[in-house]
Amino acid sequence: MDDEPLSAEESLNLIAQQNRRTRRELGGGPARMLAAWALAWIVGWSFAYFTTQTETVPGWAGGVVVAVLFVAAMVYTGVVSARAGRGIRGPSKTVGAMYGYSWALSSMGLSVIDIRITMFGTLTSDQVSLLWSGTWLLLTGVQYLAGGMLWQDKLMYGLGGWMIVSAGLSVLVGFPANFLVLTICGGGGFLLGAIVYFVREKSGRR
Amino acid sequence: MSDPLPQLDPVIHAQARLRVTVALAGLHSADQITFPRLQQLLDMTAGNLSTHLRKLEDAEYVEITKAYEHRTPVTLVRLTAAGRAAFESYTKALHQLLDATGGD
Numbered sequence: 001m002d003d004e005p006l007s008a009e010e011s012l013n014l015i016a017q018q019n020r021r022t023r024r025e026l027g028g029g030p031a032r033m034l035a036a037w038a039l040a041w042i043v044g045w046s047f048a049y050f051t052t053q054t055e056t057v058p059g060w061a062g063g064v065v066v067a068v069l070f071v072a073a074m075v076y077t078g079v080v081s082a083r084a085g086r087g088i089r090g091p092s093k094t095v096g097a098m099y100g101y102s103w104a105l106s107s108m109g110l111s112v113i114d115i116r117i118t119m120f121g122t123l124t125s126d127q128v129s130l131l132w133s134g135t136w137l138l139l140t141g142v143q144y145l146a147g148g149m150l151w152q153d154k155l156m157y158g159l160g161g162w163m164i165v166s167a168g169l170s171v172l173v174g175f176p177a178n179f180l181v182l183t184i185c186g187g188g189g190f191l192l193g194a195i196v197y198f199v200r201e202k203s204g205r206r
Numbered sequence: 207m208s209d210p211l212p213q214l215d216p217v218i219h220a221q222a223r224l225r226v227t228v229a230l231a232g233l234h235s236a237d238q239i240t241f242p243r244l245q246q247l248l249d250m251t252a253g254n255l256s257t258h259l260r261k262l263e264d265a266e267y268v269e270i271t272k273a274y275e276h277r278t279p280v281t282l283v284r285l286t287a288a289g290r291a292a293f294e295s296y297t298k299a300l301h302q303l304l305d306a307t308g309g310d
Binding site: 005006008009011012014015018019021022023025026086087088089090091092093 | 214219220221224225228229232233234236237238239240242243244246247248282284297300301303304307
């Protein structure tokens with residue numbers, strides 16, 4: 001690392017190079033995480049829809065596949081954010097942790113509510129399906145609204161709004177088309193978000 | 207352009223310190239980074255990084271804090287507001303130089 005004088009051009013190249021490296025190491029952006037969630041939603045919910053259209057696969061298999069994919073996406077998101085935040089101290093780390101915990105807390109709360117209502121047994125299985133898809137899309141939407149506010153990210157906020165519209169839509173279209181709303185509007189929303197963030201990262205914008 | 211050519215800040219205008227500054231500027235302004243993580247972002251030896259950080263600290267571009275976390279000492283590094291401003295005017299000066307010398 002000798003300190004030979006740099007030309008202006010060399011300096012700018014060095015800045016760009018180190019910037020890319022820093023951004024990659026510090027997690028870059030949400031593109032990869034959104035892509036993981038897009039995969040989980042699109043594959044999981046389209047499989048759940050498929051189980052309603054065929055006799056060969058039992059309905060509960062859809063639930064299992066969705067659960068496995070969601071846990072995998074959660075683990076991936078957790079590992080990526082923990083690795084990106086290594087050695088960083090300060091407000092952005094605190095905000096990130098609070099955001100992560102708010103997902104965990106609200107998911108646990110909603111699980112208790114939805115499981116309790118399901119256990120009453122007064123709703124038909126079709127209605128139970130609507131309860132779950134509607135409330136989970138709503139929770140996802142509200143979390144993204146909060147994320148958009150935290151990081152002053154209009155795209156994230158917009159994704160939240162879109163998820164809330166999808167929540168309403170999934171209940172209105174009824175069972176089993178609600179799975180298609182989850183696949184196309186929910187999973188598709190994540191995929192679109194992932195693509196936009198990916199293009200932004202490539203073009204060097206933050 | 208009739209402006210005289212801008213001077214490049216000698217504290218920043220050296221390969222190693224420029225890279226340190228860029229890496230620190232990539233953090234949010236109130237955030238700090240631990241010494242080992244910064245070292246990993248830059249692929250520098252501890253000795254080399256310390257030397258350059260000291261120069262940046264002398265210029266008050268960088269703030270170095272020693273703290274304890276779970277009884278383990280940690281060194282935390284942060285770009286100061288002055289450091290951030292100096293980096294901004296440095297990059298501005300680079301662009302001006304390039305415009306002036308490189309034609310268009």
